[in-house]
Amino acid sequence: MKVDIRTVADKAGVSTATVSRVLRDYPGVKEKTRKKVLKVITDLNYEVNAVARSLRQRKTYTIGIIVGNVLSQFYSIIAKSVEDVAQKNGYNMILCNGDDDPQKELKYLKVLKSNRVDGIILTPTGKNADYINQLINTDTKMVLLDRLIDGVECDAVLVDNETGAYKAVKHLIDQGYRKIAIITGYLDRTTGRGRLNGYLRALNEAGIPRDDTLIKVGNFKKRSGIELTKEILQMENRPEAIFVSNIDMTLGTIITIKEMGLKIPEDIGIVSFDDSEWAMLLDHPITAISQPAYSLGSTSAEMLIKRINGEQIGLNNKPIVITLNTELIIRSSTKNVKK
Amino acid sequence: MKVDIRTVADKAGVSTATVSRVLRDYPGVKEKTRKKVLKVITDLNYEVNAVARSLRQRKTYTIGIIVGNVLSQFYSIIAKSVEDVAQKNGYNMILCNGDDDPQKELKYLKVLKSNRVDGIILTPTGKNADYINQLINTDTKMVLLDRLIDGVECDAVLVDNETGAYKAVKHLIDQGYRKIAIITGYLDRTTGRGRLNGYLRALNEAGIPRDDTLIKVGNFKKRSGIELTKEILQMENRPEAIFVSNIDMTLGTIITIKEMGLKIPEDIGIVSFDDSEWAMLLDHPITAISQPAYSLGSTSAEMLIKRINGEQIGLNNKPIVITLNTELIIRSSTKNVKK
DNA sequence: ATGAAAGCGCTAACAT
DNA sequence: ATGTTAGCGCTTTCAT
Numbered sequence: 001m002k003v004d005i006r007t008v009a010d011k012a013g014v015s016t017a018t019v020s021r022v023l024r025d026y027p028g029v030k031e032k033t034r035k036k037v038l039k040v041i042t043d044l045n046y047e048v049n050a051v052a053r054s055l056r057q058r059k060t061y062t063i064g065i066i067v068g069n070v071l072s073q074f075y076s077i078i079a080k081s082v083e084d085v086a087q088k089n090g091y092n093m094i095l096c097n098g099d100d101d102p103q104k105e106l107k108y109l110k111v112l113k114s115n116r117v118d119g120i121i122l123t124p125t126g127k128n129a130d131y132i133n134q135l136i137n138t139d140t141k142m143v144l145l146d147r148l149i150d151g152v153e154c155d156a157v158l159v160d161n162e163t164g165a166y167k168a169v170k171h172l173i174d175q176g177y178r179k180i181a182i183i184t185g186y187l188d189r190t191t192g193r194g195r196l197n198g199y200l201r202a203l204n205e206a207g208i209p210r211d212d213t214l215i216k217v218g219n220f221k222k223r224s225g226i227e228l229t230k231e232i233l234q235m236e237n238r239p240e241a242i243f244v245s246n247i248d249m250t251l252g253t254i255i256t257i258k259e260m261g262l263k264i265p266e267d268i269g270i271v272s273f274d275d276s277e278w279a280m281l282l283d284h285p286i287t288a289i290s291q292p293a294y295s296l297g298s299t300s301a302e303m304l305i306k307r308i309n310g311e312q313i314g315l316n317n318k319p320i321v322i323t324l325n326t327e328l329i330i331r332s333s334t335k336n337v338k339k
Numbered sequence: 340m341k342v343d344i345r346t347v348a349d350k351a352g353v354s355t356a357t358v359s360r361v362l363r364d365y366p367g368v369k370e371k372t373r374k375k376v377l378k379v380i381t382d383l384n385y386e387v388n389a390v391a392r393s394l395r396q397r398k399t400y401t402i403g404i405i406v407g408n409v410l411s412q413f414y415s416i417i418a419k420s421v422e423d424v425a426q427k428n429g430y431n432m433i434l435c436n437g438d439d440d441p442q443k444e445l446k447y448l449k450v451l452k453s454n455r456v457d458g459i460i461l462t463p464t465g466k467n468a469d470y471i472n473q474l475i476n477t478d479t480k481m482v483l484l485d486r487l488i489d490g491v492e493c494d495a496v497l498v499d500n501e502t503g504a505y506k507a508v509k510h511l512i513d514q515g516y517r518k519i520a521i522i523t524g525y526l527d528r529t530t531g532r533g534r535l536n537g538y539l540r541a542l543n544e545a546g547i548p549r550d551d552t553l554i555k556v557g558n559f560k561k562r563s564g565i566e567l568t569k570e571i572l573q574m575e576n577r578p579e580a581i582f583v584s585n586i587d588m589t590l591g592t593i594i595t596i597k598e599m600g601l602k603i604p605e606d607i608g609i610v611s612f613d614d615s616e617w618a619m620l621l622d623h624p625i626t627a628i629s630q631p632a633y634s635l636g637s638t639s640a641e642m643l644i645k646r647i648n649g650e651q652i653g654l655n656n657k658p659i660v661i662t663l664n665t666e667l668i669i670r671s672s673t674k675n676v677k678k
Numbered sequence: 679a680t681g682a683a684a685g686c687g688c689t690a691a692c693a694t
Numbered sequence: 695a696t697g698t699t700a701g702c703g704c705t706t707t708c709a710t
Contacts, residue, residue, distance in 0.1 A: 001477075004703055015681045020705055030679060045473060050453040051394045052703035055686050060390065070419050073412070080409050083436050092450060095434040097422050111431060114389040134384060138340075222616075254620055277561075278617030281593055343687055354697045359689055369695060391687035394702050682709080693698075 003044045012040040023048055054116065061091050063304060064112035065121040066098040066105060068146075072248060074274060074293050075123070078145065081297030082121060089305050091118070100220070102127035113140065119304040121297075124149045126189055141307045143300045148190045148321075155307065156321045157300040161191055161273075164289045164326035165198025165243065168271045171287065171328055172241045173206045175336040177269055180208075181239040183228045183249055185220040192220075195245045195273055214239055218249050225252020233260055233268070241269030241334065247276050250286065270333040273326075285331035292324045299324070342383045351379040362387055393455065400430050402643060403451035404460040405437040405444060407485075411587060413613060413632050414462070417484065420636030421460060428644050430457070439559070441466035452479065458643045460636075463488045465528055480646045482639045487529045487660075494646065495660045496639040500530055500612075503628045503665035504537025504582065507610045510626065510667060511580045512545045514675040516608055519547075520578040522567045522588050524559040531559075534584045534612055553578060557588050564591020572599055572607070580608030580673065586615050589625065609672040624670035631663045638663070 005023075009016045014033060021029050022037040029037075040046070054060040065082050067075040079095055086093045094117065096108040102125045109131060112120055119141035124132070129151045136142055136154055144156035172180050182199045185192035200210060216231060218224035225244060229252060232239060244250040250272035257264060264270050264284040272279065275288035299322060306313055314320045344362075348355045353372060360368050361376040368376075379385070393399040404421050406414040418434055425432045433456065435447040441464045448470060451459055458480035463471070468490045475481055475493060483495035511519050521538045524531035539549060555570060557563030564583065568591060571578060583589040589611035596603060603609050603623040611618065614627035638661060645652055653659045 005705095006703080016704080017681060017683095017706080018679085021680090024705085028679065033679080045477075047449060047453050049394075049455060049703050050450075051390060051399065051455050052686090053705075054390045055388075055394050055688085056703080056705045058686070070422070071412075071415050073410075076410050076415050079434070080436060083409070083434075092433065092435075092454070094431065095418070095422075096431075097419060110386060111389075114386050115431070116388060116390050138384075251616060251620075258620065276617065277590060278615065278620075281590075281597065281617075282620055283622035344689095345687080355688080356690080356698080357696060360696085363689085367695065372695080388687050391702090392689075394704085395687080395689045397702070680710085682707105684705105684707085686704090688702090689700105691698105691700090694696085 003046050004049065005046075008037065008040050008044060008046050011044065012037045058116070060116050060118055062094060062115070062117045063091050063119045063121065063301070063308075064094045064096065064108075064115075064117040066096045066108050066112075066123060068098055068100045068123045068125075070095070070097045073276065074247070074291065077293035078123075078297035081294045082301040085298050085301035085305070091305065098123065098125065100125055106131060109135065118308045119143070121145050121300050121304055123147060124152075126150065141304055143304045143307070145296060145300045146191065153319050155303055155313075155319050157296055157303065158190070158321065158323045159291050159296065160323050160325055161194030162198040162201070164273060164291070164328075165195040165245070166202045167198075167326070167328045168273060168287075168289050169199045169202035169243050170205070171330065172243065172269060172271060172334060173202060173208070175269070175334050176338075177241040177334075177336055178208060179214070179237075179239045180241045180243060181214040181216065181232045182243045182245065183216045183218050183225060183232075183253065184245050185218055185249070187217060192217075192245065199243055218245070220246050220248060222248045222252040222255075225249030226256050227252075229253040229256040230260075233257070233262065238268070240336070240338075241265075241271070243271050243273070245273045247272055247274035247279070247288075250274070250276075250279070254282070254286070264333050265335050266337055269336060275329060280331060282333075284333045287331045287334040288329050290327045290329050292326070295324055342385050343388065344385075347376065347379050347383060347385050350383065351376045397455070399455050399457055401433060401454070401456045402430050402458045402460065402640070402647075403433045403435060403447075403454075403456040404484075405435045405447050405451075405462060407437055407439045407462045409434070409436045412615065413586070413630065416632035417462075417636035420633045421640040424637050424640035424644070430644065437462065437464065439464055445470060448474065457647045458482070460484050460639050460643055462486060463491075465489065480643055482643045482646070484635060484639045485530065492658050494642055494652075494658050496635055496642065497529070497660060497662045498630050498635065499662050499664055500533030501537040501540070503612060503630075503667075504534040504584070505541045506537075506665070506667045507612060507626075507628050508538045508541035508582050509544070510669065511582065511608060511610060511673060512541060512547070514608070514673050515677075516580040516673075516675055517547060518553070518576075518578045519580045519582060520553040520555065520571045521582045521584065522555045522557050522564060522571075522592065523584050524557055524588070526556060531556075531584065538582055557584070559585050559587060561587045561591040561594075564588030565595050566591075568592040568595040569599075572596070572601065577607070579675070579677075580604075580610070582610050582612070584612045586611055586613035586618070586627075589613070589615075589618070593621070593625070603672050604674050605676055608675060614668060619670060621672075623672045626670045626673040627668050629666045629668050631665070634663055
């Protein structure tokens, strides 16, 4: 049996307007009437039709989030933090798995737009700038997460990739390592580029000349960690340490090192951008740059909701970019035994 | 500027009905008209209002999923697989983090209902049976994932917990272990209970008497893995091996063993229900029961969508329970050196 | 304090 | 092949 606001109104002997007022805790309904209506609602197990409400109010109380890859711990934490904040503010969340694929990203942006979400949090692939600009210009609330897009001005919450990478590589240098390889991610992403830049800055500062044979470009996935590590370890004059730009590739790196029968840190030093609870349990716990994943998500969600509510942010309401800091966690994978 | 179907119709010089037909690839629109309308749609960047469409069609093309804990790898994989299947079938997915909390579960069930999702996939806490029954009776499509609920008859996709646990513990026994402890999860959940039962069956079959001091009840979280492992290792006559009922608790177990300066498997054998890519990288890779997480999610999503489409499933359309098998992956954490 | 009625943006039956 | 129109279930003015 279908039960809508009409059913409730009839049964309670009031108009639909009154039921609607009760539903929304609107003041100015006589206590007795309210009680009566609430009783009928309970009796009939009535649940407001959010679709109809959204249509009428032109507000869905829903935010969309498109992440790079739900399978990674990093994005799981972000999803959770966004959800926590959304919930606290009475919003629902639609999670989309962009898969770091510009096509899927575009598709999901359209889906979210079509569903009239009140705002979008996006981990951008870096493409689709035109469509994204168009969304922003037509007043879609949006916050970029973790990465920027060339040619797009938008609120964003980022991690200080360059400084993080710099700290990691400086630590290696301080430990006495000189020949240091890097496995980067996509260089057309601010994350990949920033981490490479930090690496280069640390080397430069220490007077170590740049050596392009030590720079391997991966795709942030385990597979490329495996392959590139193999390449590095098979070089005739093997590097002393590797800086790996994210945890999934680090996993691949460790697998490969094990397979080749080498030891960390005796044969090769390792530092990872991004940490894992498991990384500290290995026979040689991995030194890592820890990212504030939870804060990244919660900060962007809070920012988005402020925008949705029309609250003033910063000066003259221009887009704001917030950059969060990383932390270097020193463990034994960078203990230079030869030094 | 607001652009709706009316705007498009006017600009194209047709009625809204025709635009609607074009939008839905409805046959019987003259090619020339279709072209004209499509051009206007592109020019205006028109995007159909899915909210209005849903209201009218009484169909949202959205499925909701409530998982136990988005942070765990297990549920991440499930979320991804459900999303993959949903996408393939033209559905969106709303992901909710039930947090294994009956209150949140109830809240999200209501939210999803209110949003008129076409179906729900639920990892149930086991509570809220009344409300869930009411949903089912009012024709809400629902599939239970990973766990059942007492007193609820519903489609479900499960893992064979008992057999999995049995295989794990039998393997320990085969390795010569006799004094075997278990760290279980909530016993009011079919997962916790099933795994305990498998443990007991294996012991029983081997003629090893049940010893309740060796049965520790946890809550599936790392913290309880840490605490209960501490209790076990401090027993005056320490067990020779521990069967840990999920991966988060296993993480806690390993942390504790390390902290106490003990060695796996020399001092204590470990087998985990649930695997992790990292578990194989430890100095003593962890023997584990691997769950078909991806299949769990995809199977339940497929089942749900069939139900939504009104397809006949099984005999006389009664609820169906599908149970998937686990796999024992033997590594060195169960190599009994004393045997 | 409450009700009547319009309308949010679409789709679908019916008419032409 | 296309248009007219009612209505999906709500909220919100405007009356009373």
